[in-house]
Amino acid sequence: MSKAATGREEELKSVTVDATGVYYRELNHRVRELVDEGYREIILDGVNGQRYIGDGLVDDVTIIINGVAGNDLGAFMDGPTVIVNDNAQDGVANTMNSGKIVVRGHAGDVLGYGMRGGKVFVTGDVGYRVGIHMKSYKEQVPVIVAGGRAGDFFGEYMAGGVMVLLGLGEEPPLTGDYLGTGMHGGNIFLRGPVFEDQLGKEVRQFPLDEEDRCFLEGLLEEFAADAGMDLSGVKTDEFSKLSPFSHRPYGNMYCY
Numbered sequence: 480m481s482k483a484a485t486g487r488e489e490e491l492k493s494v495t496v497d498a499t500g501v502y503y504r505e506l507n508h509r510v511r512e513l514v515d516e517g518y519r520e521i522i523l524d525g526v527n528g529q530r531y532i533g534d535g536l537v538d539d540v541t542i543i544i545n546g547v548a549g550n551d552l553g554a555f556m557d558g559p560t561v562i563v564n565d566n567a568q569d570g571v572a573n574t575m576n577s578g579k580i581v582v583r584g585h586a587g588d589v590l591g592y593g594m595r596g597g598k599v600f601v602t603g604d605v606g607y608r609v610g611i612h613m614k615s616y617k618e619q620v621p622v623i624v625a626g627g628r629a630g631d632f633f634g635e636y637m638a639g640g641v642m643v644l645l646g647l648g649e650e651p652p653l654t655g656d657y658l659g660t661g662m663h664g665g666n667i668f669l670r671g672p673v674f675e676d677q678l679g680k681e682v683r684q685f686p687l688d689e690e691d692r693c694f695l696e697g698l699l700e701e702f703a704a705d706a707g708m709d710l711s712g713v714k715t716d717e718f719s720k721l722s723p724f725s726h727r728p729y730g731n732m733y734c735y
Contacts (some may be wrong), residue, residue, distance in 0.1 A: 494518045499525030503549065507531055514538050515592070530566065533561050533580075550587075553580045556597070571657045572599045577619065585627070594640065601625040602706045607655070608632045614664065615639030624702045631655035634721070635679075638664040643698065645670050645713065652677060659721050667721040668695060670713065683724045691720060691734040 488516030494513055506529050513521050522629050523532070524617050526546030533542050537557040544563045548699075553561050554573035561580045569587035572580055577596040588606035591599055604627035611632065613621050621640035626647045633654040634642055642665070646653040651671045659667060661680030668691075673684055687695075692715040702711040 483568065490616070491520055492518045493520035495522040495523065495524060497525055498523045498529060498546070500525070501529065503529040503531060511536075514540050517723065522622075526565075530568075533559055536544050548582075553578065556580075566603075567601075571601075572623075575599075576616075579705075585707060586625075589628070591621065591623050591642075594620055594623070596621050598622040598701075599624070600705050601627075601704050602708065603627045605629045608635055610637050610640070610642045611635045612644070613640045626697065626702075626706065626708065629654045632657045632660060634659045634662050634665075634667050636661040636663075637647070637667070638662075640665045641668070641694075642666075642697075643668045643670075643695070643702075645710075647708075647713075658682070659723070662721075662723045664723060666691075668718045669721065670717050671719065673719045673721065676708065678721070681723050682721045685720050685722050687715065687718060689721050691715075 522543045524545045524688055526544050526548060528547055528549040530549035531551050532548055533556050534554045536559045539558060541560045544647050547565050548563045548567040550568045551570040551573050553575055557576040558576045558578045563582045565584045566584035567582045568711045569589055571586050571590045572594050574593040575597050579597060580599045582601045585603035586601045586605050588608055590605050590609045591613050593612045595614050595616035608631035609629050620664055624647045625644040628646055628649050629644055632734060644653050652674055653669055653671060656677055657679055658677045659682035662682050695715045699710050699713060
C-alpha cells in the first residue's frame with residue numbers, strides 16, 4: 480500500500496500511500512506505523528472520505544491528502560501539518576491543540592469545535608457552527624481563516640481565538656444568521672459590512688486598531704502563501720471586527 484519516495488529521502492523521509500478503497504481504520508493504523516518508523520512526510524493518494532486522518536498525532540510530521548478528507552480530520556491533533564488538496568467534510572480540527580490544517584477547497588460543518596490552538600486555513604466556503612466553543616488555552620490562540628462564506632452560527636459560544644472570513648468573490652452578507660451567538664471571548668473579522676439583524680445579542684462591532692491591522696496583515700500573508708492565492712488586493716480597512724461586550728453573558732443564570 481505504500482512506497483518510499485526517492486531523490487530527497489536523505490533530507491526528508493517521505494512515503495506515498497495509495498488510500499484508494501482502504502478502510503479508514505486500516506489507513507489510520509498505517510499512518511501511525513509510518514510515523515513510528517520515522518517518516519516525516521506522508522502523502523495519501525486516492526483519499527475518498529476516510530475519517531479521522533491525523534487524529535491525536537503529536538509528532539512533527541506533514542500529511543498531504545490528495546482527495547476528499549472525511550469527518551474529524553485532525554481531531555485532538557497536537558503539532559502536525561495536514562494539507563488537503565481538495566475538500567474536507569465535517570468536524571475538521573475538532574478539539575485540536577496545535578499544528579496546522581490547510582484545506583485547498585471547501586470544508587463542512589462544526590469546523591474547529593472546541594479548538595484551543597493551532598491554525599486552520601480553508602480556501603473556500605465553510606459550513607454551519609464553525610468555531611463553536613473555540614477557546615484560547617494558556618499561551619495558545621487558535622486561528623481559523625476561510626476564503627469564502629459561512630453558514631449560520633459562525634462563532635457560536637466562542638470563548639477565545641480568532642476567526643477571519645474573507646468572502647472572496649462574494650457579496651455580503653458573508654455568514655448566515657446568529658453570528659457570534661453566545662460569544663464571550665476572542666475576535667471575529669469579516670471582510671465587508673455586518674448587518675445588525677444577523678448578530679447574536681452578545682456581540683458588537685468595534686473599530687480595528689493598529690494591533691488588529693498588523694495581526695491581520697501577517698495572517699493574510701501566511702494564508703496566501705499556504706493557499707497559493709494572491710491576496711494583494713485585500714486591505715485591512717475592508718474588515719469589520721466583532722467582539723463580545725460581556726465575558727459572562729449568562730452570569731445571571733447562576734446563584735452564588
